[in-house]
Amino acid sequence: MNRAPKSPVFLERASYRQRRLRDAARLLPVLGAILWMIPLLWSRDQPAASTNADALLYTFGVWVALIVLSAVLSRGLRPDDATPLDTPD
Amino acid sequence: MVSFNILIAVALTYVAALFTVAFIAERRASAGHVGWLQSPIIYTLSLSIYCTAWTFYGAVGYAARSGLEFVTIYLGPTLVMIGWWWGLRKLVRIGRSQRITSIADLISSRFGKSTVLGVIVTVIAVVAATPYIALQLQSVTLSFAVFGQAGGQDWQDKDLNAAAIWVAVGLAVFTVLFGTRNLDANERHHGIVMAIAVEAVVKLLALLAVGVFVVWGVAGGPAAMLVRIDASDITLWQQSGGRWVSLIFLSAAAFLCLPRMFQVLVVENADERHLNVASWAFPLYLFLMSLFVVPIAVVGLDLLPPGSNPDLFVLTVPLSQGREGLAMLSFLGGFSSATSMVIVATIALATMVSNHIVVPLWLHLQADKGAVMSGDVRHVILLARRLSIAGVLALGFVYYRLSGGGTALAAIGLVSFTGAVQILPAMLGGIFWRGATRIGAALGLLTGLVVWLWTLFLPSFGLDAVISQTAMDAGPFGLHWLRPEALFGIIGMDPLVHGVMWSMLLNSGMFILGSLLSFPTPVERLQGAQFVNVFEHSTAARAWTTTSAGAEDLLIMAQRIIGSAEAQAIFQAEAVRQGKSGYLPEVTPEFVARLERQLAGSVGAATAHAMVGQLIGGSGVSVEDLIAVADEAAQILEYSSQLEAKSAEQARTASALRDANEKLTALSIQKDAFLSQISHELRTPMTSIRSFSEILRDADMSPQEQERYAGIIHDEAIRLTRLLDDLLDLAVLENGQVTLHRQTGNLAGLLDRALDAAGLHDGALEIVRQPAAEAVMLTSDLDRLAQVFINLIANARKYCDADRPKLKISVRAKGDAYHIDFVDNGSGIFPENQQLIFEKFSRVADQSKAGGAGLGLAICREIMHRLGGDISYLPGQYGAAFRVVVPKIWPGPGGR
Numbered sequence: 001m002n003r004a005p006k007s008p009v010f011l012e013r014a015s016y017r018q019r020r021l022r023d024a025a026r027l028l029p030v031l032g033a034i035l036w037m038i039p040l041l042w043s044r045d046q047p048a049a050s051t052n053a054d055a056l057l058y059t060f061g062v063w064v065a066l067i068v069l070s071a072v073l074s075r076g077l078r079p080d081d082a083t084p085l086d087t088p089d
Numbered sequence: 090m091v092s093f094n095i096l097i098a099v100a101l102t103y104v105a106a107l108f109t110v111a112f113i114a115e116r117r118a119s120a121g122h123v124g125w126l127q128s129p130i131i132y133t134l135s136l137s138i139y140c141t142a143w144t145f146y147g148a149v150g151y152a153a154r155s156g157l158e159f160v161t162i163y164l165g166p167t168l169v170m171i172g173w174w175w176g177l178r179k180l181v182r183i184g185r186s187q188r189i190t191s192i193a194d195l196i197s198s199r200f201g202k203s204t205v206l207g208v209i210v211t212v213i214a215v216v217a218a219t220p221y222i223a224l225q226l227q228s229v230t231l232s233f234a235v236f237g238q239a240g241g242q243d244w245q246d247k248d249l250n251a252a253a254i255w256v257a258v259g260l261a262v263f264t265v266l267f268g269t270r271n272l273d274a275n276e277r278h279h280g281i282v283m284a285i286a287v288e289a290v291v292k293l294l295a296l297l298a299v300g301v302f303v304v305w306g307v308a309g310g311p312a313a314m315l316v317r318i319d320a321s322d323i324t325l326w327q328q329s330g331g332r333w334v335s336l337i338f339l340s341a342a343a344f345l346c347l348p349r350m351f352q353v354l355v356v357e358n359a360d361e362r363h364l365n366v367a368s369w370a371f372p373l374y375l376f377l378m379s380l381f382v383v384p385i386a387v388v389g390l391d392l393l394p395p396g397s398n399p400d401l402f403v404l405t406v407p408l409s410q411g412r413e414g415l416a417m418l419s420f421l422g423g424f425s426s427a428t429s430m431v432i433v434a435t436i437a438l439a440t441m442v443s444n445h446i447v448v449p450l451w452l453h454l455q456a457d458k459g460a461v462m463s464g465d466v467r468h469v470i471l472l473a474r475r476l477s478i479a480g481v482l483a484l485g486f487v488y489y490r491l492s493g494g495g496t497a498l499a500a501i502g503l504v505s506f507t508g509a510v511q512i513l514p515a516m517l518g519g520i521f522w523r524g525a526t527r528i529g530a531a532l533g534l535l536t537g538l539v540v541w542l543w544t545l546f547l548p549s550f551g552l553d554a555v556i557s558q559t560a561m562d563a564g565p566f567g568l569h570w571l572r573p574e575a576l577f578g579i580i581g582m583d584p585l586v587h588g589v590m591w592s593m594l595l596n597s598g599m600f601i602l603g604s605l606l607s608f609p610t611p612v613e614r615l616q617g618a619q620f621v622n623v624f625e626h627s628t629a630a631r632a633w634t635t636t637s638a639g640a641e642d643l644l645i646m647a648q649r650i651i652g653s654a655e656a657q658a659i660f661q662a663e664a665v666r667q668g669k670s671g672y673l674p675e676v677t678p679e680f681v682a683r684l685e686r687q688l689a690g691s692v693g694a695a696t697a698h699a700m701v702g703q704l705i706g707g708s709g710v711s712v713e714d715l716i717a718v719a720d721e722a723a724q725i726l727e728y729s730s731q732l733e734a735k736s737a738e739q740a741r742t743a744s745a746l747r748d749a750n751e752k753l754t755a756l757s758i759q760k761d762a763f764l765s766q767i768s769h770e771l772r773t774p775m776t777s778i779r780s781f782s783e784i785l786r787d788a789d790m791s792p793q794e795q796e797r798y799a800g801i802i803h804d805e806a807i808r809l810t811r812l813l814d815d816l817l818d819l820a821v822l823e824n825g826q827v828t829l830h831r832q833t834g835n836l837a838g839l840l841d842r843a844l845d846a847a848g849l850h851d852g853a854l855e856i857v858r859q860p861a862a863e864a865v866m867l868t869s870d871l872d873r874l875a876q877v878f879i880n881l882i883a884n885a886r887k888y889c890d891a892d893r894p895k896l897k898i899s900v901r902a903k904g905d906a907y908h909i910d911f912v913d914n915g916s917g918i919f920p921e922n923q924q925l926i927f928e929k930f931s932r933v934a935d936q937s938k939a940g941g942a943g944l945g946l947a948i949c950r951e952i953m954h955r956l957g958g959d960i961s962y963l964p965g966q967y968g969a970a971f972r973v974v975v976p977k978i979w980p981g982p983g984g985r
Binding site: 033039066070 | 157160164167168169170171172173174175315316318319330333334337365366368369372373376379380383
């Protein structure tokens with residue numbers, strides 16, 4: 001039984017953009033998680049190790065970047081008409 | 090110095106202002122002016138109850154003790170918010186479509202409206218939240234104490250307890266007033282949301298003000314501040330990877346699972362699009378709240394005497410610098426953080442307790458008194474809510490007293506988070522995995538609860554408080570592998586990481602295993618499909634099959650739960666939808682399902698289901714019904730695909746008809762043209778025959794002249810005869826009256842004959858042939874075949890318009906037929922004429938060369954069909970090209 005409603009395989013430009021915006025929105029938290037894990041790789045033993053201020057600035061810098069990216073993405077995302085566009089990719 | 094009385098006055102004024110704000114918002118909402126009450130900004134601000142007094146005061150203390158680790162508590166929620174497209178969007182959509190009232194309702198509703206699951210989740214939530222509420226009470230009383238000490242009073246435990254009681258009572262009054270004013274059909278509290286939005290602004294401003302004062306007023310600018318931070322004793326980065334990652338996970342999960350967060354995120358959400366703004370605005374809020382935490386901690390450690398409580402730096406730093414106004418603002422900020430959290434948490438918990446414990450119990454007791462309930466359910470539910478609010482706050486107070494209000498409380502925040510997070514596997518599994526079952530969810534939740542109690546919650550009371558030292562060291566009853574901080578003999582882990590890891594692993598493991606091994610009930614499967622596929626327009630859920638209940642009984646029940654006005658509105662709307670007048674619609678299964686969802690918005694899915702079940706007679710949906718619904722959907726799909734196929738067929742037929750029509754129209758035009766043409770053709774020779782015969786009859790002339798005129802008459806008569814012959818030939822062929830003779834011969838010979846007969850002696854047409862390919866034998870009516878060839882060759886001679894006309898004849902054997910192509914080098918035939926040239930009466934172009942009447946090709950086609958072959962125009966050959974297909978061996982006239 002063919003349950004999936006028939007949906008176009010290829011989309012016009014605007015819908016295509018919308019799809020990729022959603023992909024970006026989905027990947028953003030992954031990017032954030034990776035960036036915030038990076039300090040774990042910093043060496044703590046070396047004398048030239050990162051200072052307090054470095055750690056502070058890095059963590060908060062990533063934060064600002066994520067907020068800005070999220071704000072930019074959310075301007076383009078259209079959650080209201082999500083339903084008809086949601087299934088195919 | 091601020092006197093303590095002034096502080097009390099300020100606090101009371103602030104509370105009064107909050108009351109006013111909540112009251113006005115409530116009034117506007119009930120008057121229908123929701124407008125800006127439902128803006129995305131208010132939504133974002135209401136999320137800020139995530140930042141409790143633990144954030145406001147505790148974050149600085151946390152930073153002073155453990156460096157940058159405090160920030161993990163805010164990084165997790167940031168990741169959840171910016172990743173809203175994954176999970177939050179779905180949660181909010183489900184919450185709205187299913188009218189979810191709390192996280193316990195979500196779990197219970199997803200897993201077949203199970204009462205048991207609702208109870209388990211409620212218990213977990215209450216146990217996990219109680220210490221957290223105690224923490225808020227503690228922070229408010231401590232902040233009072235700070236001002237009291239600054240004012241010269243030394244607070245004793247007695248005073249602290251008294252303050253805590255007053256705070257708890259005040260909060261209970263506020264929450265009861267605005268949290269249980271009405272039993273709304275969608276469980277939203279505009280007044281409270283507005284009040285906590287105001288408090289969110291106050292606490293943010295307060296913390297920013299203290300931070301700005303510390304950075305610019307004390308340290309002397311950001312650069313100097315950074316130098317100070319580097320020089321400070323605090324080591325900001327001292328992470329073990331395990332703790333950093335676990336805490337980010339923990340806070341992210343708690344953000345979704347804490348009952349109060351679920352309340353503001355999902356239940357109070359008025360519009361899905363608000364998430365769009367909150368996805369970046371709330372991380373921004375968290376960022377601003379965290380920005381000055383480290384500076385305040387560093388400066389506090391520098392300025393204040395050693396041994397000062399770093400949890401209170403936000404208050405004590407401004408006080409030590411003589412900034413009493415700032416300290417007052419900071420006090421209000423802390424007060425706001427604590428109260429807003431307590432209010433929302435109590436509402437969320439009270440909703441859960443009343444919907445999932447009290448009302449089911451009450452219903453159970455009432456069940457003896459018959460199916461139709463007596464008594465006002467609204468009254469019972471509201472009373473249950475109010476008592477639950479008081480009860481939850483009382484629990485918090487008792488915990489505060491038991492734990493002694495000591496520093497042990499500071500660590501309780503994370504323990505409390507871990508407790509709430511036990512709901513995560515069931516929740517995520519429920520919304521993403523259709524295979525998740527009630528049994529699995531219950532097993533997972535209980536396992537998680539037990540592991541959490543054993544490894545984190547009970548030890549948090551301190552050594553020997555609940556778990557004895559020997560049990561900690563050697564395990565209960567000497568079972569070494571059950572030591573609370575070293576389960577299964579794995580030692581050396583951070584206790585929190587240990588507890589989080591084991592509880593989540595065992596919880597998820599049991600959840601998955603239980604789900605895989607058990608079989609869901611029909612309602613569970615129905616709900617599972619609706620939750621997981623919430624974005625697809627699934628077929629309407631039909632949870633009821635029989636409708637023995639009368640509409641009046643249902644109306645009475647609905648009125649008791651959601652009030653008469655609302656209930657009547659619903660029933661009337663349904664009646665109008667069904668085209669009936671009055672208040673009582675037909676009780677269809679769809680209507681019952683819709684009504685149940687409405688009721689669920691007030692009392693939770695499980696209770697609503699049970700109540701409707703009592704009236705309907707307990708006949709819920711069965712597996713057969715589910716399959717029937719699926720079949721219906723399949724039939725609709727099938728039907729629509731049939732329709733699609735049919736319409737495609739119709740389109741094909743229509744286009745065929747259109748083609749035929751075009752052809753007919755063209756032919757009819759051609760036919761008219763042909764009739765005039767043939768009249769003309771017949772008339773021309775007739776005219777000359779008549780005139781010349783008149784001349785012969787009347788005039789005296791020489792024998793030469795006579796001979797010439799007679800010759801002309803003879804020629805014209807022959808032309809007439811040929812025309813009539815053609816017409817006759819075609820008619821005979823078409824009617825099948827022709828006699829065909831089967832002969833066998835050489836194709837090359839046949840072509841030679843045709844070329845000779847076509848009269849190419851003048852050399853006007855160059856012929857290119859392939860002697861090797863032509864040397865084949867074939868069996869057919871060779872005379873008729875020659876006629877076709879002659880016609881084609883003559884056509885080429887007549888119509889080829891090249892300077893040096895050339896005709897190429899090629900032969901190819903294909904299967905059991907020969908393909909004989911006649912290709913000239915003229916301009917060919919236009920595509921629009923290609924399908925017409927084989928029709929009789931058709932003639933391409935009006936240039937009536939050589940007296941053709943447009944019958945030749947039609948005759949050819951008839952002949953070829955009779956001979957079991959075909960003739961067709963071959964496009965794309967740079968000239969007029971015809972392909973004659975002749976069977977190698979024609980079986981004869983009767984052979985096919």
